Amino acid sequence: MESLNIPKGVRRVLFRTLNTDRGLMWKQGGDMSFVGFTEDGAQWLVDNTDIKLVGIDYISVASFGHLITAHVAFLKNADIIPVEALKLDNVKTGLYMLHCLPLRLVGSEGSPIRCILIK
Numbered sequence: 001m002e003s004l005n006i007p008k009g010v011r012r013v014l015f016r017t018l019n020t021d022r023g024l025m026w027k028q029g030g031d032m033s034f035v036g037f038t039e040d041g042a043q044w045l046v047d048n049t050d051i052k053l054v055g056i057d058y059i060s061v062a063s064f065g066h067l068i069t070a071h072v073a074f075l076k077n078a079d080i081i082p083v084e085a086l087k088l089d090n091v092k093t094g095l096y097m098l099h100c101l102p103l104r105l106v107g108s109e110g111s112p113i114r115c116i117l118i119k
Helices: 039-048 064-075
Strands: 012-015 053-056 081-083 097-102 113-118
Touching: 039 064, 064 081
Parallel strands: 012 053, 053 081
Antiparallel strands: 097 113
């Protein structure tokens, strides 16, 4: 994670991974080899950056072997919002303005959202 050189002050990061290159969002059934955060990677982001939103291009921000521990690392800090299942096929690396538009579901802990990137 350190090699990504995420500057202080960056509050939102979307990760386009091999999940997109492998077309996992469009395949039938699940693929347990998807890319996601390990517990130590998630904890490093929490401890060493100003990130408040972490997005990834498959069904979980956590890798299959770290589903609970990586989520806990993010969620124990109430300021960090995980965003999962992003379609980043044609998104190039760069700085964007990000808007996430959730459905209002009363009494719910989460919601489907539509994310919009503006260059």
